[in-house]
Amino acid sequence: MERIIEEIREDLSRRITVTADRLADRTLAEDPAYAALLGRAGLRERIRLDLRQSVEGLERALRGLPVELADARATGALLAERGLPLASLLRARRHGGRMVWQTLGEAVAAHDPAALPRLLPAAAVLWDVLEQLTDALSDAYRRAETARCDREREHRAALLDALLDGAGPADGPAAELGLPGHGRFAVAVLAPGASGGPGGPGDPGDPGDPLDAKAPRVLWRIRADGETALVELGHHPLESVRELLGPLGARAGVSPVVESPGDLARARRLAVLALRTAPASGGPCTALLDERLPSALVASQAELAGRLRQVVLGPVLGLPAEDRRVLLTTLGTWLTCQGSTTHAAQRLYCHRNTVSNRLRRLERLTGRSLADPAHVVELALAHAAVLQRVNDPATSPAPQAPPAGPTPAGTVRRSPRPPA
Template identity: 85%
Template sequence: MERIIEEIREDLSRRITVAADRLADRTLAEDPAYAALFGRAELRERIRRGLRQSVEGLERGIRGLPVELADARAAGTLLAEQGLPLDSLLRTCRRGGRMVWQTLGEAVAAHDPAALPRLLPAAPVLWDVLDQLTDAVADAYRRTQAARSDRDREHRAALLDALLDGAGPPQGPAARLGLPERGRFAVVVLAASASGGPGGPDGPDGPPEADGLRVLWRIRADGETGLVELGHHPLESVREMLGPLGARAGVSPVVDTPADLAGARRLAALALRAAPAPGGPCTALLDERLPAALVASQAELAGRLRQVVLGPVLALPAEDRRVLLTTLGTWLTCQGSTTYAAQRLYCHRNTVSNRLRRLEQLTGRTLSDPAHVVELALAHAAVLQRVNAPATSSAPQAPPSPPSPPAGPTPAGTARRSPRPPG
């Protein structure tokens, strides 16, 4: 077989050139990806080199020598950098392999038809060579594409950091990320999981997106931050998007320009700090948690608020403290309804009234005074935030407030402004 190839070498080279012309024309006609990248002369030369590599590989294989794969790897790397789809590349490789076998048979038949049976043992050698060349091209392509994806991901992360951290003018990063100069944007901050990793599912693209929302995720060790382009969708759609994640999240208000995103990120982080206690999925929109966010934003004043307003309660034995703070939190959650609070606490309405009256005596505040109710509500929020903070503390702890009361009219006899029963 080696002698036959040597005898037909000149004719085979000419036929390979003709085959490269045919394959180049077919590829340009059927594959827009190639047509967008190459002219006919350049593509024909690339295909001709590939076909010749296959023939040279066959010769080496027949002699028991390893196939030279350096040129195939270089071709795979270059085509990946140029952006040719891998499917297009592999399809052309397969067509080229079939053409090499067909051309080899034609050259042998033209030289000596009686020698054609002697060509058959070369078939498995050629297919093995073609597999090696194709694998080398594909492996180099995938490695290059992975490295390119890493670079693109790092570049996008740097652009997102510039926007979300407010580092420099926002116009350049926003334009490179495809964000409009004006629109409707929000920022989402997810809490880190208990294991210290991001709160959402693993993956290079971050958590899933809702229909119609474009989200750019920035994954860090302490959690994940998402830049949401809302379009015409309401802010509530962000809550629907985050629901399947099962993670605690804070959501900023809507902002109009990329220049406002750094501030929105700070507000989203504040909303997360103001979110209800851990233990279940919760997405906190800042505008729904403003009192708690106000407390969270002023740690020093929150400490004074806890001590000045609820200090006598916090000084009680643990069980007494827990009962009074739970009752206060439930009464606040139930919008000042002693009846609803009693239902939530599984006790009599008079028991709730007695507990709240004792709380009034300890704090010097009355629940019939709106100003005092505001102080107590904020101080209670400060206690909960201290309890729910990640860092441990020796301060007395209180349980989180129960869920919101059921919708419906206030029952007759419910005390809205004061826990005292009517005389």
């Protein structure tokens, strides 16, 4: 068989050139991916080289030599870098393998029809060669694709960092990430150690499910200090971010809506601030900054927050631990219940008069009246400052009891101070 192939080498070379033309036309008709990446001339030359590799591999295998796989690996890596789908590449290789066998048979028949039976044992050898070449090409393709995807992830991560950190102009990174120059955006920051879980964060810059038109587009950035989501809201309300983050089961802070990619760095800072207002205990919580502005104001000024704690609640903080806990918990519950002593009593599992007595004691200690709106503001901000001082358990009140049920009909909101 080696001698026959040597004798028909020149004719086989011409036939392979014609076969490459036919296969190129067929491939372009069946698979437009090739046309977009290589064009007809480039595809024809690539196919011609692949067919020659197959014939040369057959010749080497018939002589007992190993098949040269370097060119097949180079082809796989090259087309992976260019973004050609592996399925398209393998489909063309299958067509090429069949056409090599057909062309070889035609060349042998033209040279010496009586030699055709001697060609049959070479079929198994040729299929083995084609399998080796295809495996080498596929392995090289996958390695190159993995490297390319890693580079693309790093590039997207750098673009997101530039937007979220405010490093330089935002127009270029936003355009590369497919973000409009004007729209509705928000940033969400998850607490460090949050678990992704089903539907959770993916690759940096991962837009999520492109087929889910009912959800905002999300670009995730995962770093050692936590996970950040850049949300392109479009027509969706800001509240949709809470629904999006809910399945993650994490503490998160969400910025207000901004309209330009250039404002995303500021949005991220506000999201971090919103996260600081989310309770560290009590389970998952998504804190929208605009719903927690008083607490965010306290969190943004650590020095003033400390002063506020001391000036407004200093006498309470100086009490024994149990007394301090009871008064601070009662104040927090009363504020949560919007000034309803009855509702606060239900939550605290005690009598309404007990709540009133505790609040009157707090008024005496602080010199603030819960009937005075200005004093209530001071107490609410000071209480928020105490809650946010998580690193000092001596001043952190115990968690409040869960609601005991709905407020009875006729309950009014009033100061616990009795009328004069």
